[in-house]
Amino acid sequence: MGGGAHVGCTQRLWFPHTKEGTCLVKYPLSERGGIIPLYFASPFLSFRPSNLAPASRFRTFPPPPSPLPPCRASPSLTVARKEHEEGRGKEKKRRSSTMSNSASGMAVCDECKLKFQDLKAKRSFRFIVFKINEKVQQVVVDRLGQPGESYDDFSACLPADECRYAVFDFDFVTDENCQKSKIFFISWSPDTSRVRSKMLYASSKDRFKRELDGIQVELQATDPSEMSMDIIKSRAL
Helix, strand or coil, rough: CCCEEEEEEEEEECCCCCCCCCCCCCCCCCCCCCCCCCEEEECCEEECHHHCCCCHHHCCCCCCCCCCCCCCCHHHHHHHHHHHHHHHHHHHHHHHHHHHHHHHHCCHHHHHHHHHHHHHCCCCCEEEEEECCCCCCCCCCCCEEECCCCCCHHHCCCCCCCEEEEEEEEEEEEECCCCEEEEEEEEEEECCCHHHHHHHHHHHHHHHHHHCCCCEEEECCCCCHCCCCCHHHHCCC
């Protein structure tokens, strides 16, 4: 480094510049204990220790406090939290089950299968009307039609603003004068029914039909004219 000189209370030092154009500076201490501030001046640096405070006046900070011990929950609070988490788990599982049923179809009550077998094998009923019970997430029996009831009785028991499934044992005579019967599966979805109900019955129809082995004709109807006796006869022949 270069030389230095004292002028009054100001010391001036000359430093050679580095390649990057900066100065290499070493911070000296004043007689009063403070750090000498540097005042840049070209081409030298100027130190002025007269305005510095003594070291005893510098502020000191106490050491940081020790960390607090971990908080431990009471046993009653732990039990309440556990019950809350279990309740949330059950609710999540129930919602997942509901969404799964909506996507793949509702479960089918065993009574539906047994009554359908009685209609097919023993002809104990003329028709059976089914509905979806959303509370238990199942397809259940809504009404049983006795053998002596007619097709008009069957049409009258379908609600005007609610969806239903139904099976009807239809007897007819062919052109060759042969007595026959066919089991119709009717999906009743009126225009005035709820949108959610229509979607639920539509998504559950295929699964429900697979549970009823022996269906021969399928019919979709949104109003009575689409399931009139003429349409039933034409589909049966």
